[in-house]
Amino acid sequence: MDRRLLTLALGMFALGTDSFVFAGILPEIARSFDVSIGAAGQLITAYALSYALLGPTIAALAAGVARKRLLLGGIGLFVLANLGTIVAPNIGLALATRALAGLGAAMFSPTASGTGAMLVPPERRGYALSIIVAGLTTATALGSPIGAVIGGLANWHWTMVFVAALGVAAFAGIWAFMPEVPLPPAISLAKRLAPLADTRVGLTLATTVLAQVGTFMIFSYFSVVFDRATGHNPNVLGGLLVLWGLAGTCANLLTGRVLDKVGSRKLVMGMLTAVAAVIFTMPWSGAHLWSAAIAVTIWGGCAWGALVPQQFRLASLNPPMTSVLVGLNTSATYVGVSIAGAVGAAVIPSIGSHNLSYLASITVAVAIVVSELASRRIAAGAITRSSAIA
Structure with missing residues (x-):
């Protein structure tokens, strides 16, 4: 299987895990920050809202940026933001880092889909997209449960280390294997x-x-x-x-x-x-x-x-x-x-x-x-x- 597509799928797996893993660790986060379960739930809201609103905007504004650079920038910001959540001293700063993680996801996700389609001949683009999207859907079946178990056995900080490590692996793969591809029409x-x-x-x-x-x-x-x-x-x-x-x-x-x-x-x-x-x-x-x-x-x-x-x-x-x-x-x-x-x-x-x-x-x-x-x-x-x- 094409290692370039697998690298993009790994990045989507990291993003998907980050989206869904909080469902299993909210009580631990609430206790850590001494807030209600609802207040802790706003960490999900901050990530999702940032992702939703900035996705179309980034895609339009960054149309002239090289695809590999945009992928590395997006997954790099994602990793740094998740590390920031780990060391955040209060819920306010944690919310800010979650919004930054959403920005990184908004930079990476649509770019990954478009880049994957450019890496293969037209007749194999459906296959390429299915591999990349599989990274996201697999996160619900594997990434989120693994993160929840890590959080339960250790603490939620180690769950975020797990998510960040996935992002680092994707960053390394993109850096090593991803070629430059033509820019899509703006x-x-x-x-x-x-x-x-x-x-x-x-x-x-x-x-x-x-x-x-x-x-x-x-x-x-x-x-x-x-x-x-x-x-x-x-x-x-x-x-x-x-x-x-x-x-x-x-x-x-x-x-x-x-x-x-x-x-x-x-x-x-x-x-x-x-x-x-x-x-x-x-x-x-x-x-x-x-x-x-x-x-x-x-x-x-x-x-x-x-x-x-x-x-x-x-x-x-x-x-x-x-x-x-x-x-x-x-x-x-x-x-x-x-x-x-x-x-x-x-x-x-x-x-x-x-x-x-x-x-x-x-x-x-x-x-x-x-x-x-x-x-x-x-x-x-x-x-x-x-x-x-x-």
């Missing part, structure tokens, strides 16, 4: 944001935001939502996180196979309906390990499985702008993650972590309604185009 920030004026795109992205708010309202506070099932055992917690990640990885692979037969509308509707139902029952299923394992597996598979038809739906709306639209969908995902962390922090003190799923399931239900509105707008647009052609 796309201005205005052009990148122009698709948002299309209501079909806006409603589809709103579906992603709402669905991720519901999912990550639970996932961000995973350790306290499922504390009855895990008994505060880091190995059991890591096992549940493995189930969540593996289910999502398998669902991504299977969804692509059935998408053409079922269609994106039915697939998104079915996946999100399952997510809403499973999340709603978590106050009961989260009380026992066996039922929590079933719930986590269904939830993880369907939550991740909905992303593929969402991206397909966007790409079908404007094929020449596929890369921009997929990038906007990634930003929408992290906007949802950032909102979820803030909302969870606001409501846990009043309703408790075990009842958080009621609010999360309502959010996913609203996402289903918005998805249906998007589908109707897309169908109406298709009819209009057919009539014009006729």
